[in-house]
Amino acid sequence: MTQDPNARAEVEPTAVGANAAEAGERRLGDDVSDAYGSHEVNVGDLDFHIVAEHGHTASELDPDAPAVLTVDNLKMYFPVKSSGVVRRTIGHVQAVDGISFEVPKGGSLGLVGESGCGKSTTGRLITRLYKPTGGSMMFDGKDLAKLSNREMKPLRRDVQMIFQDPYTSLNPRHTVGTIVGAPLEVHNVVPKDKVLPRVQELLEIVGLNPEHYNRYPNEFSGGQRQRIGIARALTLNPKVLVADEPVSALDVSIQAQVINLLQDIQSEFDVAFLFIAHDLAIVRHFCPEIAVMYLGKIVEIGDRETIYSHPHHPYTQALLSAVPDVKQAAVGGRRERIRLEGDVPSPINPPSGCRFRTRCQFAQEICAKVEPPLLQIGKRHKVACHFAGELGAHPATPVTTELLGVDDQGSPVPGATPSNTQLTIPGYEKTWYDLRTKQTTGV
Amino acid sequence: MSAETAGPETLGSLSDEPQQDPNSQQAKEISGKSPLRIALGRLARDKIAVVCAVVVLFFVICAMFAGTISDLFGVSLETPLASERVDGLNNGLPKPEMGPPVGPFTWEHPMGVAPRTGEDNLAYWLHGCRVSLLIAFTATLIASVVGVVIGLLAGFLGGAVDKVLSFFIDMFLTIPFLLAALTLAPILNERFNTSPDYPTIQKFSLVMVLAMFGWMGTARLIRGEVLALREREFVQAARVMGMPTSRILFKELLPNLAAPIIISVSLMLPAFVALEAGLAYLGIGVTDGVSWGQTILKAATPTYFREYPQYLWQPLLGIVALVLSLNLLGDAVRDALDPKTRR
Numbered sequence: 066m067t068q069d070p071n072a073r074a075e076v077e078p079t080a081v082g083a084n085a086a087e088a089g090e091r092r093l094g095d096d097v098s099d100a101y102g103s104h105e106v107n108v109g110d111l112d113f114h115i116v117a118e119h120g121h122t123a124s125e126l127d128p129d130a131p132a133v134l135t136v137d138n139l140k141m142y143f144p145v146k147s148s149g150v151v152r153r154t155i156g157h158v159q160a161v162d163g164i165s166f167e168v169p170k171g172g173s174l175g176l177v178g179e180s181g182c183g184k185s186t187t188g189r190l191i192t193r194l195y196k197p198t199g200g201s202m203m204f205d206g207k208d209l210a211k212l213s214n215r216e217m218k219p220l221r222r223d224v225q226m227i228f229q230d231p232y233t234s235l236n237p238r239h240t241v242g243t244i245v246g247a248p249l250e251v252h253n254v255v256p257k258d259k260v261l262p263r264v265q266e267l268l269e270i271v272g273l274n275p276e277h278y279n280r281y282p283n284e285f286s287g288g289q290r291q292r293i294g295i296a297r298a299l300t301l302n303p304k305v306l307v308a309d310e311p312v313s314a315l316d317v318s319i320q321a322q323v324i325n326l327l328q329d330i331q332s333e334f335d336v337a338f339l340f341i342a343h344d345l346a347i348v349r350h351f352c353p354e355i356a357v358m359y360l361g362k363i364v365e366i367g368d369r370e371t372i373y374s375h376p377h378h379p380y381t382q383a384l385l386s387a388v389p390d391v392k393q394a395a396v397g398g399r400r401e402r403i404r405l406e407g408d409v410p411s412p413i414n415p416p417s418g419c420r421f422r423t424r425c426q427f428a429q430e431i432c433a434k435v436e437p438p439l440l441q442i443g444k445r446h447k448v449a450c451h452f453a454g455e456l457g458a459h460p461a462t463p464v465t466t467e468l469l470g471v472d473d474q475g476s477p478v479p480g481a482t483p484s485n486t487q488l489t490i491p492g493y494e495k496t497w498y499d500l501r502t503k504q505t506t507g508v
Numbered sequence: 509m510s511a512e513t514a515g516p517e518t519l520g521s522l523s524d525e526p527q528q529d530p531n532s533q534q535a536k537e538i539s540g541k542s543p544l545r546i547a548l549g550r551l552a553r554d555k556i557a558v559v560c561a562v563v564v565l566f567f568v569i570c571a572m573f574a575g576t577i578s579d580l581f582g583v584s585l586e587t588p589l590a591s592e593r594v595d596g597l598n599n600g601l602p603k604p605e606m607g608p609p610v611g612p613f614t615w616e617h618p619m620g621v622a623p624r625t626g627e628d629n630l631a632y633w634l635h636g637c638r639v640s641l642l643i644a645f646t647a648t649l650i651a652s653v654v655g656v657v658i659g660l661l662a663g664f665l666g667g668a669v670d671k672v673l674s675f676f677i678d679m680f681l682t683i684p685f686l687l688a689a690l691t692l693a694p695i696l697n698e699r700f701n702t703s704p705d706y707p708t709i710q711k712f713s714l715v716m717v718l719a720m721f722g723w724m725g726t727a728r729l730i731r732g733e734v735l736a737l738r739e740r741e742f743v744q745a746a747r748v749m750g751m752p753t754s755r756i757l758f759k760e761l762l763p764n765l766a767a768p769i770i771i772s773v774s775l776m777l778p779a780f781v782a783l784e785a786g787l788a789y790l791g792i793g794v795t796d797g798v799s800w801g802q803t804i805l806k807a808a809t810p811t812y813f814r815e816y817p818q819y820l821w822q823p824l825l826g827i828v829a830l831v832l833s834l835n836l837l838g839d840a841v842r843d844a845l846d847p848k849t850r851r
Contacts, residue, residue: 192748221750234741238544238763248749297745 124328126353126368128445130169133337134191134224134305135491138163139200139210141186145413156413160186162361163200165439165491168305173331173338175352177345177384181409183361184341185229188307191339192226193217204305222252225303229310231290235282241268241293242278248300267296270333271326288319292326299330307339312347320344324351345388349373354445357381360420361412363439367446377442377453377500379403379425418475419451427452431463434475440465441497453500464500544766547844557840560833567830571641574634581618583628585635585798593626599811600624609816619822622803623812633822636800640830643711643794644780647718652773655723656765659730660757664738674731677724685721692717693792707797714793718780726772733768737761767845774838778831785827800827 142157161183168174176184190197193209202209207220225248228234235244245267246260255263265275271292282290291311298306308327312320324347330336342348348355349369356366357380365378376382383403405424410416416423422432431451439449451463462473472478499506551557570577578584594600600623604611607620619629662673692713700709737743738761746756787793788801795802800823807813807820 189744194744194747218750221748224748226745226748228741228745230741234745236742236760236764238766239760247746247751251749251751251755294745297749301749 123350123369124173124331124353126445127169127172130172132167132492133170133204134168134339135201135203136167136187136191137165137201137203137491139165139187139190139202140198141183141190141195142198159361159412159415161190161197162415164356164358164361164363166356166363166366167492168337168339169354170304170337171331171335172354173340173352175348175355176339176341176358177343177348177355178358179343179384179409181412182358183412184343184358185309187358188226188309188339188341191305191307192224193221218252222248222254222301223304225298225301225306227291227294227298227306227308227311230314231287231294232314234294235290237282240279240281241273241285244282244293245278245296245300248297252301254301263300264296267299268293270299270330271296286319287315288322291315291319291323295323295326295330299334299336302334303336305337305339307341309341310343311340313342313344320347327351345373345385357384360409360415362420362449363447364421364450365446365448366439367443367448371443371446375446375455377446377448377455378421378450379427379452379459380405380421382456419449421450427459429463429474431466431471431473431475435465435469435471437465438468440468441494442500443497445493446497447493460500464503467503468498544845547841550844551840554840554844556836557844560837560840563829563833564837567637567641567826570634571638574638577634578631581615581630583617583631585627585631588626593621594623599815601815602626608818620816620818622806623816623819629819629822632798632803633800633826635798636803636823637826637830639711639794639797639799640781640784640827643715643718643784644777647715647722647780648773648776650715650719651722651776652726652769654719655726655772656730656762656769658723659727660734660761660765662727663731663734664753664757664761670731673727677727677731680721680724683721688721689717689787689792690790707794710794710797714784714787718783722776722780725775726769729768729772730765733765734761737764767842770845771838771842774834774841778834778838781834782827782831785823 139161140159140163141161142159144154145156145158146152147155164183164187166174176187178184186195189195191202191209193212193214197210200210204220204224209217209220209224212220239247242261242264245264249255249260249263250257261278264278268275268278273289273292273296282293285293291314295311311327312323315323327338328351331338338351340348340352353369354367355369355372356363357372357378358364359380365372365376365381372381373385376385383405386401386403403426407424410420410423416433418434418436419425419428419432422428425432429451435451437449437451439447440453441447442453451465452459453464454460463475466473470478496505498504593603593606595603601609602611602621602623605614606626607614607617609620617628617630619633621628622632658673658677662670662677696710696713700706703709743756743760746760751760784793785799785801785804788795788799789805789808791805793799793801803823804820807816807823812819
């Protein structure tokens with residue numbers, strides 16, 4: 066649905082409409098027309114509309130927040146079995162191949178990328194629907210990747226998930242009360258007679274009538290069902306919520322409501338979100354920090370401003386150029402659309418070196434030989450590309466040669482030692498590699 | 509055309525409907541309708557289903573209160589002195605005072621008496637109904653429980669468990685039912701015919717044979733259904749919240765399997781009723797006791813069919829009416845439960 070360019074174009078005006086409707090009046094001033102642009106509230110001009118508006122502006126980044134979930138070098142390989150009587154493993158689908166990131170406490174990290182790049186697999190690894198092949202996921206001092214299912218059970222209270230499709234994520238034979246109260250019964254946290262008040266409280270939080278606890282999911286609309294799913298995820302007061310495309314199955318007019326609800330929940334309960342989506346506009350609104358994935362790897366990660374205004378990876382640039390721009394359409398201007406040639410390569414046998422090189426217009430010899438490291442090039446910006454640069458300003462020679470000890474064609478230079486002092490840690494370091502000066506700097 | 513249909517009358521009638529405030533007291537008292545209750549409502553509107561349900565209910569009452577109803581009519585199962593009731597010179601047919609076919613209808617024996625033995629037909633019919641339903645219901649219960657559990661485990665656990673269980677399903681499907689039943693009958697007969705509980709043992713072994721060869725269909729149906737269901741997100745949601753597997757199986761999946769279970773039960777019940785009578789006719793079902801099949805066996809001779817056809821028609825009609833109404837009821841239940849055939 067969200068892949069329909071027309072549908073995506075509608076998100077912005079609708080989001081404004083929903084916000085304005087809550088403020089009581091629809092204003093079409095300059096500051097309102099861009100739901101994502103106007104974060105600043107003029108203190109002198111503090112009237113009801115602006116305060117109400119402020120409730121659902123784009124989420125802000127807290128740079129000093131400690132990480133609640135640290136994922137390091139996470140890998141998930143699914144075995145491919147041969148057909149026949151003896152089913153040998155003949156290969157692996159490298160769905161997620163060594164990704165590292167941090168989810169800050171009470172913050173949200175957006176995970177974007179095209180279909181099949183491993184976004185959902187990452188979400189399912191964190192909730193341990195799959196057991197990872199390698200890597201670690203540190204949460205609360207414990208490595209979720211190593212725990213057995215039994216040891217995992219108490220931690221499941223803290224890591225919950227919101228599912229994509231509200232029509233299949235609720236058991237059609239259970240009442241809303243049973244669905245939302247199930248986590249309480251499974252974990253035995255409250256006595257039986259306290260379950261119903263808690264369920265009603267949760268239904269109220271997500272904006273449903275608490276008296277509807279004895280209704281069945283088939284009596285609710287898609288948006289209401291997604292609210293039930295959110296209530297279920299909130300039942301155990303989780304610290305991390307994995308939202309796997311929580312709005313992509315919803316009507317565009319409902320998407321804004323659900324996103325606003327998630328923002329309210331985040332600010333009220335201090336929940337950290339791993340927000341998986343392919344709708345860039347929604348990710349931009351919801352996530353102050355965004356990671357772009359391609360074929361099982363993170364190709365670029367950074368804060369919202371950097372990713373949307375100064376993307377350095379050719380894939381991120383292509384992805385952003387696919388978003389239709391309402392403002393430009395209105396004035397009749399046309400942007401250059403970067404078209405990616407060919408298909409996504411098979412994750413069973415990914416390309417050598419840089420995985421994006423088969424579709425990248427800047428690809429050279431080095432890209433096939435050496436895999437680009439996820440290099441920190443800004444205060445909160447990492448990119449994995451030999452030719453990292455802003456759109457139209459990609460360098461002619463690889464920027465990573467000195468760090469990796471190779472020449473421009475990617476062959477190792479005899480005697481040269483890799484001078485890459487950066488460790489690929491999940492978070493950000495104080496110093497970074499400046500692309501212009503090719504020196505490690507830090508401010 | 510659309511302008512005419514959306515005239516002021518239509519709009520008026522629409523706005524005449526009372527506006528219901530979702531927070532009003534009235535709205536609060538509306539409780540949710542489960543999918544099963546919606547199906548039941550649909551079933552109640554199906555005329556054929558209602559008629560069939562009444563017929564099935566009639567047979568169930570006949571079976572449950574066979575003794576009481578017999579007493580009410582003053583008939584019993586006990587073997588009388590044959591010469592009092594049948595005419596040995598007239599092929600053993602009943603005497604005229606015993607009712608049709610020779611004499612007029614009498615309330616003493618509403619369905620007449622059996623030729624040669626002079627046993628009362630009504631009492632035998634009622635108790636035969638009881639045996640039929642008892643065996644069919646027990647066998648269905650056992651077969652569906654076994655089938656559901658095996659189907660659930662095979663479908664949900666997958667892997668080696670699925671392979672082993674599927675192998676057993678296929679293996680049982682290859683064994684020809686009739687051959688197995690024919691083989692088992694003399695063995696059981698030899699082993700137990702001196703036992704005082706021989707009729708009970710016979711019924712028990714019949715139930716076992718029927719159940720043993722009846723569970724595979726259900727198991728396959730449930731397995732396929734579970735394979736589809738376990739990929740649904742609510743099962744994954746249950747896993748994410750740390751629900752134990754047994755609870756996922758029986759609390760999350762089982763309620764969703766109500767439709768296939770009811771369908772397989774509705775297919776098994778009439779099949780077992782017919783099979784029980786068929787086996788009794790072949791002499792390998794209930795041979796030492798009362799049964800519709802046994803009565804048919806006795807009645808199916810050219811002489812009796814020519815002179816006393818009611819004797820054959822009575823048990824035959826019972827079986828046909830019961831099996832037909834069970835089948836049609838099953839059909840209606842299936843339609844009511846399947847959201848795709850909503851009318």
